Amino acid sequence: MSEQSVLAQATANAPEVHSDSAISVVAELAETPRYRKTLGRLLRHKSAVLGLTILIVLAVVALIAPLIAPYDPIKISRDVMKPPSTNHLMGTDNLGRDVFSRVIYGARISLQMGFIAVGIAASIGTVIGVIAGTYGGLVDGVFMRFIDALMALPGILLALTVAATLGPGLYNAMVAVGFAFIPSFARIVRSSCLQIKETTFVEAARASGASDLRIMVRHILPNVLSSILVLASLGIAGAILVGAALSFLGVGASPPTAEWGIMLSDGRPFIRSAWWIMVFPGLAITVTVLGANLAGDGLRDVLDPRMGSR
Amino acid sequence: MIVRFALQRIAMMVPVLFLISVIVFMMIHLTPGDPVRVMLGRSGASADEVENLRQQLGLNDSLPVQYVHFISDLATGNLKSIRTQQPVTQEFFGRFPKTLELAILALIVATVLGFLLGIIAATHQNSWIDTLAMVVSLLGVSIPSFWLALMLVFAFSISRDWLPATGTDGPRALILPVTVLAVEQIALIARLVRANMVEVLRDDYIRTARAKGLKERTVLTGHALRNALLPSITLLGLNFGYLLAGAVIVETIFARPGIGRLIVDGILNKDFPLVQGAILLTAVVYLVVNLITDISYGFIDPRIRH
Numbered sequence: 001m002s003e004q005s006v007l008a009q010a011t012a013n014a015p016e017v018h019s020d021s022a023i024s025v026v027a028e029l030a031e032t033p034r035y036r037k038t039l040g041r042l043l044r045h046k047s048a049v050l051g052l053t054i055l056i057v058l059a060v061v062a063l064i065a066p067l068i069a070p071y072d073p074i075k076i077s078r079d080v081m082k083p084p085s086t087n088h089l090m091g092t093d094n095l096g097r098d099v100f101s102r103v104i105y106g107a108r109i110s111l112q113m114g115f116i117a118v119g120i121a122a123s124i125g126t127v128i129g130v131i132a133g134t135y136g137g138l139v140d141g142v143f144m145r146f147i148d149a150l151m152a153l154p155g156i157l158l159a160l161t162v163a164a165t166l167g168p169g170l171y172n173a174m175v176a177v178g179f180a181f182i183p184s185f186a187r188i189v190r191s192s193c194l195q196i197k198e199t200t201f202v203e204a205a206r207a208s209g210a211s212d213l214r215i216m217v218r219h220i221l222p223n224v225l226s227s228i229l230v231l232a233s234l235g236i237a238g239a240i241l242v243g244a245a246l247s248f249l250g251v252g253a254s255p256p257t258a259e260w261g262i263m264l265s266d267g268r269p270f271i272r273s274a275w276w277i278m279v280f281p282g283l284a285i286t287v288t289v290l291g292a293n294l295a296g297d298g299l300r301d302v303l304d305p306r307m308g309s310r
Numbered sequence: 311m312i313v314r315f316a317l318q319r320i321a322m323m324v325p326v327l328f329l330i331s332v333i334v335f336m337m338i339h340l341t342p343g344d345p346v347r348v349m350l351g352r353s354g355a356s357a358d359e360v361e362n363l364r365q366q367l368g369l370n371d372s373l374p375v376q377y378v379h380f381i382s383d384l385a386t387g388n389l390k391s392i393r394t395q396q397p398v399t400q401e402f403f404g405r406f407p408k409t410l411e412l413a414i415l416a417l418i419v420a421t422v423l424g425f426l427l428g429i430i431a432a433t434h435q436n437s438w439i440d441t442l443a444m445v446v447s448l449l450g451v452s453i454p455s456f457w458l459a460l461m462l463v464f465a466f467s468i469s470r471d472w473l474p475a476t477g478t479d480g481p482r483a484l485i486l487p488v489t490v491l492a493v494e495q496i497a498l499i500a501r502l503v504r505a506n507m508v509e510v511l512r513d514d515y516i517r518t519a520r521a522k523g524l525k526e527r528t529v530l531t532g533h534a535l536r537n538a539l540l541p542s543i544t545l546l547g548l549n550f551g552y553l554l555a556g557a558v559i560v561e562t563i564f565a566r567p568g569i570g571r572l573i574v575d576g577i578l579n580k581d582f583p584l585v586q587g588a589i590l591l592t593a594v595v596y597l598v599v600n601l602i603t604d605i606s607y608g609f610i611d612p613r614i615r616h
Contacts, residue, residue: 145325145326145329146329148326148329149326149329149330149333150330150333152326152327152330152593152596152597153330153555153589153592153593153596154548154551154552154554154555154596155551155552155555155556156555156556156558156559157554157555157558157573157589157592160558160573160574160577160589161333161334161337161589163577164337164341164576164577164585165337165340165341166341166342167341167342167348237451237452241454244454244456245454245455245456245559248454248456248559249558249559249562249574250574250578251574251577251578261454261456264456264457264460268460271460271463271464271468272468275464278457278460278461278464279461281457282453282454282457282460282461285454285457286449286452286453286454286457289451289452289453289454290448290449290452293448293451293452294448297448
């Protein structure tokens with residue numbers, strides 16, 4: 001959903017320049033002052049810290065859900081549609097399930113959706129982008145027309161197409177959402193790749209006889225990492241939204257799973273009499289997506305100071 | 311010159327159209343299990359029924375033959391919905407005006423408000439107005455549209471009987487759907503316009519204009535705005551696509567008979583020909599809109615033609 005802004009804003013990303021293998025770069029970065037400087041900037045970025053805090057709290061909640069949820073999230077009881085009280089902090093739904101416990105367990109699914117979908121999109125998109133950008137010519141033409149074709153189905157439409165093909169189910173929905181985000185990764189990686197290809201260190205590597213694969217993995221990939229990271233963090237926000245929407249529409253996770261989108265579609269018939277069934281899962285989605293967006297915006301400001309406007 | 315540019319653009323669209331049609335065509339073949347059994351439901355389908363539907367869909371032919379049939383059937387109105395037996399083109403174009411109406415209204419609202427919010431934020435950079443505008447637009451991109459829709463229905467249709475929650479009667483029925491569809495776009499446009507504007511305001515010619523002693527108002531409207539708006543306009547075509555996509559959710563919640571709802575219902579009913587046809591036609595509409603935006607942008611800004 002926000003891939004549109006992600007694209008527009010991340011295109012301007014300046015690739016960081018390192019010419020070593022991905023692994024050793026990460027290891028090296030961990031010791032260089034430059035890494036500390038970046039981390040320091042991130043920690044001084046107020047909204048980024050807020051966003052990261054929200055995500056970390058949610059991740060902890062998701063991990064220890066069985067310890068903090070007062071009830072079994074899918075257990076039906078006779079306490080049907082009870083308003084929020086000390087017994088049921090967020091009330092109970094039409095089947096007597098504790099909304100608070102369901103919201104807590106829902107964090108597990110939403111975070112999984114965000115990370116797995118973006119993981120799929122980032123890995124496939126990066127491979128397509130790097131190959132297209134490095135080889136250029138016909139390969140580039142074919143790959144990019146394919147990406148253009150995927151982009152002819154904007155946002156949730158592509159996810160719906162894949163979901164319709166694979167059939168319902170939570171994991172199919174994750175793949176479907178992942179597909180919807182492939183184009184933005186492929187395009188950003190490709191354009192960064194085209195810039196880096198012209199730098200002298202790549203030329204030097206080529207002159208010293210490095211193979212295409214070596215150049216891609218050792219020289220180009222480490223330099224597009226920061227763009228990928230920014231896009232991924234903003235993509236997580238979008239993926240959580242699209243994932244919840246798929247479940248809401250009935251082509252994602254299936255009942256009785258404690259998933260926020262499903263809770264909303266389950267609660268819809270009772271909107272008149274039991275507002276709490278719908279208010280809390282929606283708030284949970286909003287807060288989670290807000291956290292991911294804040295973290296992503298902050299990361300972009302920090303990794304690409306040119307875009308930072310404050 | 312502009313004709314050549316337009317022809318180039320159209321030529322570029324051909325392979326994309328071909329690929330998207332292949333992707334959509336392959337849906338039925340990539341679906342796990344026997345698509346015919348999926349469409350007829352898990353149980354209760356006799357061998358005859360299965361064979362009939364297989365014949366009707368031409369699934370016994372080779373893939374290229376099937377592809378050609380799929381495209382020519384769609385074009386000639388012979389591709390029919392399994393459920394209603396109506397031609398897919400008829401189902402699609404019968405409902406298309408409803409979606410178009412929604413998308414165009416939302417596009418107008420989102421463009422006006424988004425640009426306004428972005429410009430106000432950029433001209434009051436780093437003040438509380440800017441912060442407020444950006445917090446609002448951050449919320450706008452973070453709120454799930456289906457939840458926003460339900461909350462608005464709760465507030466304006468259920469708690470108070472101000473606006474209709476569903477249906478297509480009259481302009482009042484459009485207020486809530488258009489609002490929901492526009493909110494995310496307003497937020498996206500505002501963020502982008504602000505970023506473009508802030509960038510432009512840093513340029514040398516703005517400093518020159520100010521140094522010349524021009525009024526701040528003149529600098530903003532005459533110099534900054536013009537240059538900041540141009541790149542934002544290219545987004546209109548893109549936005550239209552996202553509005554088509556957003557219509558899926560809005561039409562489902564507000565029970566509006568548009569193409570978004572057609573596709574979702576088709577998916578839930580396992581009506582593969584309908585889903586394939588409707589999705590392909592949506593893609594074509596979106597590509598054509600983008601083509602028109604591109605070409606008209608080529609008119610406005612000659613630099614883009616190269």
